[in-house]
Each structure stands twice: as structure tokens, then as C-alpha cells.
Amino acid sequence: MKTWKKLLLYFVSITGLCLVSVAIIVACSDEPDPYDYYTSFFHPDIQGKKDFGAFYFTDYQFTYGNEEPASEAAINSSEWAQYLGGKVKTTDVEKIMYHLDSAGKEGAYHFFEQDLPVADSLVRSSFLWSLKDPVHDAARKYYQFAIQAELLGQSNYNYWEPAPLDTAGLKNTANEAVQAAMAENDSFLKLRYFYQAQKLNHYAGNFAEAKNIYEQHIAKTTSSSHIKGWALALKAGEDRRLGDTVQAAYLFSKVFANYPERRLQAYRNYHYINAPFNEVIKLAHTPEEKANLYAIQGFANPEIGLDNLEEVYNNAPSSALVGVLLVREINKLEEYYLTPALNNNTDQFYSNGHLAKSERPQPTNDKKWLIWIGLVVFVAGAVVFLVGFKGQSGKPAIKIAGGLLALSGTICMVWFFTHRSNGTPQSQQLPQGSFFVALPDSLKSKYDSHIEKLRSFCTKLTSDARYKEPQIGTLANAYLCFMQNKPDDGIAALKKLDGKNLSAKLGDQKQIVNLLLLAQRIKQLKGVDEASLLPSLQWLNAKVIAGGKPRTDVYPYTPDNNNQFAITQRNFYTYVLAPAYLRQGDTARAALAMLNSGRNGMAANNLYINQDMPDFWFNFVHSPQLKQLIDWKTNRPANQFLAFLSKELNRVNTDNLYELLGTIELREHQYPEAVTAFQQIKNKKLINKAYNGQDYYSDGESNQGDPFVVDINDYPKNFAGKRYTKLTFAQKMAELWRQTQTQPQNAAAYYQMANGLYNTSTYGNSWGLIAYTWSATDVGRKLLYYYDGDYIKASKAKQYYLKAFELSEDPEIKAKCTFMAAKCEQKEHEAPSYGDNYETYDKLEKLYTKQLRQNSYFKEMKQYKSTAFYQKAVNECSYLSDFIKSK
Secondary structure (H helix, E strand, O other), rough: OHHHHHHHHHHHHHHHHHHHHHHHHHHHHOOOOOOOOOOOOHHHHHHHHHHHHOOOOOOOOOOOOOOOOOOOOHHHHHHHHHHHHOOOOOHHHHHHHHHHHHHHHHHHOOOOOOOOOOHHHHHHOHHHHHHHHHHHHHHHHHHHHHHHHHHOOOOOOOOOOOOOOHHHHHHHHHHHHHHHHOOOOOOOOOOHHHHHHHHHHHOOOHHHHHHHHHHHOOOOOOOOHHHHHHHHHHHHHHHHHHOOOOHHHHHHHHHHHOOOOHHHHHHHHHHHHHOOOHHHHHHHHOHHHHHHHHHHHHHOOOOOHHHHHHHHHHHOHHHHHHHHHHHHHHHHHHEEEEEEEOOOHHHHHHHOOOEEEEEEEEEEOHHHHHHHHHHHHHHHHHHHHHHHHHHHOOHHHHHHHHHHHHHHHHHHHHHHHOOOOOEEOEEEEEEOOOOOHHHHHHHHHHHHHHHHHHHHHHHHHHHHHOOOOOHHHHHHHHHHHOOOOOOHHHHHHHOOOOOOOHHHHHHHHHHEEEEHHHHHOOOOHHHHHHHHHHHHHHHHHHHHHHHHOOOOOOOOHHHHHOOOHHHHHHHHHHHHHHHHHHHHHHHHHHHHHHHOOHHHHOOOOOOOOOOOOOOHHHHOHHHHHHHHHHHHHHOOOOOOHHHHHHHHHOOOOHHHHHHHHHHHHOOOHHHHHHHHHHHOOOOEEEEEEEEEEEEEOOOOOEEEOOOOOOOOOOOOOOOOOOOOOHHHHHHHHHHHHHHHHHHOOOOHHHEEEEHHHHHOOOOOOOOHHOOOOOHHHHHHOOOOOOOOHHHHHHHHHHHHHHHHHHOOOHHHHHHHHHHHHHHHHHOOOOOOOOOOOOOOOOHHHHHHHHHOOOOOOHHHHHHHOOOOHHEEEEHHHHHHHHHHHHH
């Protein structure tokens, strides 16, 4: 094989391997909950849940639900029970017709034969006994015919031995059904025989004949039976198969409108055939038909837009479709506008947001080089493929290589268009107490304009009073005011609903909107303001309890798995109340609000040692705030608002609180206080727990070493030596600290403290003494948490190493201190990140590597060449060795 072919083959193989790896990562990652992936306070089920709940908004699925609004089995069974007489139970009909296995159906078929033993469940069926009555002999014959027809229409498909349908048998049976229908005088049975004939011809692929049966017999039958709707659905499919997709789409819209048991199926079929809407709408004969067509279009549109909503309202202002489409538009705004505006629940936000700052995205350069690379690779792949096709037809490897190259280029270009950055954050001051973050002007302008148009529509909806619940216009208007940060206008709108007769769901939604507007109106949360929020929060809590715990362990997700009020409660505490407290500098109350976001089984965003405290507590709460929380848990606050929120502290284990308090005080270098906190823990297993976790690939061996012993290299970590608990570590650090106070010249004490501090950084062997998680990406990352000065930068350790160096007279100690100060200085440099600036990553990576080697303390190490430690360090540390060799 030629060299260029080998290189091409290697390149394609490596590219394919990378793509497969990405695909595996994506496939194995968690799926978002399609019903709870954006910040929402406006419940979708306040309009049209029974008839149109499957068409609520979600951008992660084609439809919100997969259940038809009505049961075909229940409808058909009801028609049969009514036809046969009052003694026949609908449940008996449904059980026999729809819920028997093959053996049960065989038994039901032969039930009418004399002296044949049958199952007790069949003997007790009022439906079968009614059919056995000679008065209903014709119905019995139809039932037996239907069983045979059903068996004939079923395809027992085997992947290894596929067996085609018996089309000849289907057609023959269809002819029998036509003959039976022509001979039948009973209109109930006649219609069903013709439906069987149409269906069997349809299954046989005899679409023209199936269509003819519908047009000649079924369409002309005067009946309110839903059989006509099912036949109409078949007719739509036949038109589509025969090439008339416009007519097919129109008929599916009629099925959608009039037959709820086939509504979802008709909706999917309508969009599957993709007929031009401007042609389909011409077939609509009435305003109601036009409204249904516009609704079907609107339900499939994930983008904001009022055209379909307005058309539905203009044609059928009293239709439930109006309310469902209106709520969809509001939910879209929640995903695209409100969720970014409430993007205040991240570590980055908390890190900056404590000081009343927010993140304002600014335009940045898109990674345009990606599209050029993708285009070049695509063209190269196309050329290779064509060359292989024309000149190497006997060698498929060339074609495969070309195809894979073209595919790689296409993926690169698709990635560019789907992952363009919206911008980089820039700090901006926001009003105290506010909980919205600033948005780019272009985004805000786009959605503000749409909100104003939607508000105008809502005003018209209310004033016209042609919709069955016109109050939803006023309610939506008030909520849109909340989105625009206009609480006074929103509260004024809500007052218009006072004294109005609202449905239960609209009444609940009014309470939620009122709570949001009250919170938004408050510029600084004080006692009187908290008291005004309390009744609404108590009401919301009662609704959460009444709704029951969400089923978070069920897959696939369904709309009924979630408790909408629990989601609302979580969102309010997380995105509204807690950020408002943070902006006014009250971290304790913010932490308490976040704790309340995890009530009733809602996830508390916690991945650490226990599941009863939010993540925020582990990374942003300081010891005074945690002590305040412990006090609220121990002593019930007199303030009613605080007393209500503090109830959630009852579910937090006291030992866990003191464990966290002691850890926080270790971070704050308050070692005697940390000892006191750890000594409050009664659970000995907790205080003796392996704080670094366990290696699951080494039979549970503990990953923790002696925090007072440091090595030349950080990796691999040394987990040998004396083991410490958090308590014994705090006691040792407290003792060393006392020595530095009573013996200020004690170099050994400073050196030992420095070792303890260095090993509790992400680079040491005892990181778990001050952190609850560890990641390889922590190395050199940006500062996020208040303890990152120690955990990421090793700043205090460096200070103590230099102090020990200053006090010591021992060259070996001085060499060790100088070298460890050099290691600490390396940690002061920030490692580049792909996410921050992908285009300049390689350049920044080279600069970062250069900074690690150009260390001022390496130069000072030369004066300790005669020490044993220097020789050991030069042999083991590549950074030091490279520095020495370069000089």
C-alpha cells in the first residue's frame, strides 16, 4: 500500500475513533427531564389538560405526552354496551375485546359452543352471555368474524425469518366483510363490517379499493359512531399512499379535531406527510376547521410567534385551543428568556454574585476557523470518494475513507453552527435585592418586543370576553410583567381579578404570580416584607404536600411523574428568594432558602457526603452563617417567617452540621474552633470516615496519607504513613498554631503547618480535609470558592514555608522550604481552559508551561547543591531538572 493511502487510512481511523468516543459519551450521559429543564412558574395544565395536554410545550420531545386524550377501547366498548342493552357492562366488553391474550381470545371465540369448558373470567362476562343470546346472533357472528380478521391482520415478524402478510387472505376476507355488510340490515353492524372491509384492504395494500369502500359506504352512513372517525383516519392514509398528501393532511386534521382517541396519532401523521400548509388550509370549509389547522401548526412550532395563536382566536375564539396555545407561548418565553434571566444558580454566579454583581454576556468571536476546516475536510473527502468511485472501483477502502472524511467535515460544520458562543461574562452592578441577571441587549430587545405583542393579545382576549376563561389574559399579562421586572404593573393587573370567579387552576396560578410579584417588588428584604410573603409560601407548601412526592426514579419520564407545585416551590427559593438575600449580603438566609428548595423529594443539588444539605452550603457558607443556621435549628426563631423556613432544618442531621462547621473552620484556619466543632459529633463513624473517599478499584482501600509528609512530586499521590481524621488533624494543627504563638522562632512548627496546608490543597494527599470533591480539572483552575486560596493556589502554605525558611538555620530545611515555595508558586499560575478561549488555547498552554518552568525559587535552589535534598529533587523533579539544564 502506498504511503499516502496508509496515512489517509490512519487519519480516517483516528477521526472515526474520536467520533465514536464522543458518541459513546453523549449516549451514556444523563437525559434532561423534558418536563423540568427550564425555569418555570406558569403551569401548563391550567388550560386544556384533558383534551390537549399532549401538546403542551417541551423542546425535548415532539409531543409533551404520549397518551391519547381518550381511550379507543373505552369508547368502542361503551358503544357495544349501549347497543346490546343495559345489562351489559362496559368493563366486560373492554376486557373481552381488548385485554385478552391469544389463548383468551381463542376461548372467547369458542365460548358460544355447547358444553365447552371455559375460564371462570369468561363465564362471568355479561358481554359474552349477551352475545350468546339468540336475539344477538348477528352481533355474535360479527364478533367472531372480527376475531378472525384481527388474527389475519397481525404480522408475526421474525427478524431471522420474516414472513410477509397474507395479502390474498386479507383481500378475500375483506370481500367477505363487504358481502356481510350488504346482507346486514342492522346499521350498527353494517358500519362495522364495512370498516373491517376497508381496514383489511388497507392492510393488504389495496388502497384504492379501501378508499372506494369508505367513499361509497362509510361516508354516506348516518351515524355518530366513532368507527367513522377511525375509518376517516384510514381514508387519510389511503389518500397519502395514493399521492394526495394535501387531502390526507386535511383529513387528519378532521380526525384530530373530532376524535380524541386518535388525536395524537392524527397529529403525528399530519406532520409526517409534510404537506404544504398553504394548500391544506384552502380545503378548510369552516372557521373551526381553519382553527384546528392553525393549532396543529402552532403545536409543532418550538419558536416564539403569535401568528398561529391569533389565527386560532380569530376563527374560533371560544376554543380551548386558544388557552393551550397562549400558555405554550408563555412557557417558550420561560425557556428562552426567563431561564437566562434567572441564571443565578451556578458556582460562578455565587462566586461573583455575593457582591451584588451579575454576569452580562458580551459578544465574542465565533470559532470561524472550524467551519473552514470542516469545509476543507468535506471537500477532500468528496474528492477522495469520487477518485475511488471512478478509478478504484475494485477497492472499496478508498470510497469508505472518502465517505468518512466527508462525514467528519460535515460534523465539524454542524458543530460550528450549533455551538456558537453567546459571549463571555462581564460584571455589572444590579439593584440590591434583585434576582434577575443582565441579558445581552439583542436578546432582551427581541423578547421584550414579543412580550409586548403577547401582552396586547392578552388584553384583547380579556376585553373581548369571547374565550370561555377570559381571565387568563389578565393573569398572563401580570406574569409577563414579572418577566419584564415591572412588579407594580403586574400587581395592578392582578387586582383586576379580585372578586372574579376563577377556576381552581387559575386561582392557584394567580397565587403563584402574586408571590413572584410581591418578592420582585421588594428592593430589600426586611421583616415586614418577609411577613407579606409568608401566607403565600405557607399556601404553596400546602399545595406541595397535597400533590405528593414526585416519582424521580421512574423512566421514561412522564408528565405525571412531577409535582408542578414542588417545582414552583424549588424554583422560587432557588432563583428568586435566595439570590435576593445574597444580593443584600445575607448569606445565612440565602442558605436557608436553598435548603427549602429541596423539600418533598425535590433534588437539593447535592453530590457530597450526605443528601440533606444543598451544594451551596459546602462551598459558600462561612462559619458565622453556619453557626446562625445551627442556632435556628436549636432555638426556634421568634420571627414567624424565619420559624417557617427553619422547619426544614429539622431534617438536617446535627452531626452533619457540626462536621461541615469543623471543615469550614479548617478552611478559615480556626483550628481550636474546628476541634470544638468536631468534638460535638456523636456519630463516631462519621468522625472516623475516610475523608478522601475510597478507591473502588483497590478493594475499598482508603485514599488518604499523612498530611504532614510531603513528596518531591505531587503525582502519584502518597497515601502511606500515619492516618488522621478531621478531628485529629485539627488537633495537630491547633497544637502547631499554639507553638507558633508561644515560640515565634519555631521553624519546625511553621514547616509542619505548611505541609498540612499544602497537603489539603487539590495537589496534596489529604485534600478531603477541607474539600468534599476532587477533580483533575481543579489543577490550575480559576478561583471559585472562598477557600481556593489554599485549595488551588496553596497561598498560605507558601507563606508558612517562607517563614520556616527565614527562621531555620538548617540547610536541609531551607532547601526543602525553597523547593516547596517553588511548588506553591507554580500553583499561582492559572491553567488555560478550552471553554474560556478555545481559539488561543494552544498559545496559552505553551505560556502556562513556560511559567511553570521559569520559577524564581528554582534559581535560589542552586545555593543548596551540597544538600541531600537538592540531589533528590533534581533527580525526581523534571521542572527543576529542566531549569538547571537550561542555565
